[in-house]
Amino acid sequence: MKLSSTNTLLISTVTVVLNSLGTVAVDPQGWYAANPGLSKIGLVDQSINQITDVYGRIRFFHGTNVVMKSAPWYRSSNFDPPNSFGLQDVQNLQALGVNVVRLGHHWAGAEPVRGQYNQTFLDIMKSQTQLAEAHGIYILVDVHQDVLAGQFCGHGVPNWFVQSNWVPSYKKFPVPQKIIPFATDSNGMPSASDCGSLDWSVSYLTAAVCNAFGRLYNNYDNLGDSFASYWKKLAQQYVTTNNILGYNLLNEPWVGDSYANPSLLVPGVADHVNLEGLWNKAATQIRTVDNNTLIFFEGTTYDILSGFNNVPLGDGSRSVQSYHYYKPPQVGTIEDTFKNRIQDNQRLKTASVLTEHTMWMGDSTQMTNIQFAVDKADQYMMSWMGWAYENLYNSTQQPYPELAAFYSRAYPSAIAGTPTSFHFNSTDKSFALVYKVKKAITAPTEIVLPTYTYPQGYNVAVTPANSLVQFVKDSGTLSLFTADTTADGQTVSVTITKQ
Ligand SMILES: *[C@@H]1O[C@H](CO)[C@@H](O)[C@H](O)[C@H]1NC(C)=O
Ligand SMILES: *[C@@H]1O[C@H](CO)[C@@H](O)[C@H](O)[C@H]1NC(C)=O
Numbered sequence: 457m458k459l460s461s462t463n464t465l466l467i468s469t470v471t472v473v474l475n476s477l478g479t480v481a482v483d484p485q486g487w488y489a490a491n492p493g494l495s496k497i498g499l500v501d502q503s504i505n506q507i508t509d510v511y512g513r514i515r516f517f518h519g520t521n522v523v524m525k526s527a528p529w530y531r532s533s534n535f536d537p538p539n540s541f542g543l544q545d546v547q548n549l550q551a552l553g554v555n556v557v558r559l560g561h562h563w564a565g566a567e568p569v570r571g572q573y574n575q576t577f578l579d580i581m582k583s584q585t586q587l588a589e590a591h592g593i594y595i596l597v598d599v600h601q602d603v604l605a606g607q608f609c610g611h612g613v614p615n616w617f618v619q620s621n622w623v624p625s626y627k628k629f630p631v632p633q634k635i636i637p638f639a640t641d642s643n644g645m646p647s648a649s650d651c652g653s654l655d656w657s658v659s660y661l662t663a664a665v666c667n668a669f670g671r672l673y674n675n676y677d678n679l680g681d682s683f684a685s686y687w688k689k690l691a692q693q694y695v696t697t698n699n700i701l702g703y704n705l706l707n708e709p710w711v712g713d714s715y716a717n718p719s720l721l722v723p724g725v726a727d728h729v730n731l732e733g734l735w736n737k738a739a740t741q742i743r744t745v746d747n748n749t750l751i752f753f754e755g756t757t758y759d760i761l762s763g764f765n766n767v768p769l770g771d772g773s774r775s776v777q778s779y780h781y782y783k784p785p786q787v788g789t790i791e792d793t794f795k796n797r798i799q800d801n802q803r804l805k806t807a808s809v810l811t812e813h814t815m816w817m818g819d820s821t822q823m824t825n826i827q828f829a830v831d832k833a834d835q836y837m838m839s840w841m842g843w844a845y846e847n848l849y850n851s852t853q854q855p856y857p858e859l860a861a862f863y864s865r866a867y868p869s870a871i872a873g874t875p876t877s878f879h880f881n882s883t884d885k886s887f888a889l890v891y892k893v894k895k896a897i898t899a900p901t902e903i904v905l906p907t908y909t910y911p912q913g914y915n916v917a918v919t920p921a922n923s924l925v926q927f928v929k930d931s932g933t934l935s936l937f938t939a940d941t942t943a944d945g946q947t948v949s950v951t952i953t954k955q
């Protein structure tokens with residue numbers, strides 16, 4: 457902008473400096489002083505199916521999952537991998553350049569007695585969220601479950617959810633996975649040794665588990681309403697918190713009662729028959745207290761293409777499809793999945809994020825597949841979260857170097873314009889980003905250059921020269937402000953090389 461003869465431009469606390477052309481130069485320090493902390497997430501840019509922040513930047517996320525699958529339903533704050541999520545944990549993640557954690561918020565921990573929330577538990581979850589915020593990490597609030605309930609050797613819903621008389625005795629868990637139902641204690645819980653004899657993923661096909669999911673979806677005894685009320689409670693907790701990427705309604709929802717309606721097993725059918733109604737119910741409750749936070753919704757785990765007719769409340773501008781990639785149940789490559797989810801995005805007018813994929817030590821085929829996945833995520837411009845944080849550590853409580861290398865890639869966490877492409881080369885650690893600047897965005901592009909990957913620093917080359925103003929925000933982040941002289945829509949490319 458041109459300096460006028462009046463001093464009105466100078467009244468802000470931001471220091472205004474002049475460059476040699478006599479125009480107002482960008483002032484990185486001033487911008488950060490005026491806009492401290494993590495920026496709130498904004499809408500989905502429905503023209504390119506990407507997440508924005510409140511400054512209009514396109515945002516990308518690399519991260520991991522932290523989910524405590526048993527009481528007390530949260531990780532300890534004392535560093536003790538794989539059992540902790542405290543200061544040392546978030547510092548380690550920050551050094552790897554991780555900017556998001558999908559953090560399990562178990563309903564079982566939050567509402568141990570029906571209608572009575574455990575505020576102590578909810579406050580612990582919020583304090584972990586705030587700890588992450590202090591280290592530059594966003595949180596995806598995740599109501600997690602696997603096989604729904606303790607009564608089914610799984611976890612997720614509170615113990616009061618499942619009633620023992622829902623199925624006749626000959627159909628009790630885990631029939632037909634096993635011919636004879638398990639013995640249970642006075643609380644209806646099977647023994648640990650019986651549970652240990654099962655392949656949990658097959659347990660979804662048992663009569664009792666299908667029946668219980670069916671009752672959640674058809675709001676038996678207002679159980680769907682209770683689920684939605686829990687989401688309202690979570691939204692009340694987090695509505696003013698800056699570092700919330702979104703609300704992930706339910707992890708890996710099963711199809712429902714496929715014994716009563718076998719068509720639910722056809723990929724995509726359960727999405728619109730069962731899930732859509734519950735997602736709308738929960739989203740309605742969230743929106744009574746929080747109009748803005750993105751709502752992440754999942755389809756059933758083995759869908760090839762999404763079967764939803766509508767995203768929650770029909771508003772794709774605040775909805776993100778949360779999907780997972782494991783093989784099995786997926787049959788194709790992750791590239792096929794990315795292409796399918798982009799097709800879903802275009803139909804549903806939303807964005808999508810890979811919220812779980814394999815990130816643990818395996819044989820050379822698996823490690824090659826992880827490399828392929830993170831490379832393809834760059835190519836298709838997909839944000840991702842590995843499963844899971846605890847798998848990062850080896851027996852010496854150090855990150856496995858092989859896994860740390862996957863987490864500590866360079867990537868653009870924020871782009872002040874429209875991305876064309878980005879790519880991290882895991883061999884020589886070089887990174888290239890191309891985008892078209894949007895002059896209306898005064899916030900900077902931010903590239904995560906993890907100290908783990910660039911311990912001696914990095915070199916930066918920008919084309920056209922001087923189109924961006926460089927600023928080292930912190931040891932792991934390079935900021936690039938659009939120079940005043942750069943035209944709107946100018947294509948710029950940034951190349952990083954390791955020192
Ligand atoms: C609430 O959560 C806290 C923290 O885990 C726990 O100590 C307490 O026993 C819980 N209260 C109930 C009623 O479950
Ligand atoms: C949400 O937006 C609607 C429409 O603008 C408004 O009436 C309502 O008060 C808002 N609710 C909250 C919780 O901000």
Ligand SMILES: *[C@@H]1O[C@H](CO)[C@@H](O)[C@H](O)[C@H]1NC(C)=O
Nearest residue numbers: 850851852853854855856857
């Ligand atoms: C564990 O990680 C450390 C640090 O990255 C590494 O030096 C060591 O070789 C690893 N040990 C194993 C058993 O992987």
Ligand SMILES: *[C@@H]1O[C@H](CO)[C@@H](O)[C@H](O)[C@H]1NC(C)=O
Nearest residue numbers: 879880881882883884885886
């Ligand atoms: C990555 O860098 C290596 C070494 O410089 C180079 O041989 C390779 O072609 C690069 N890969 C890609 C995909 O650019």
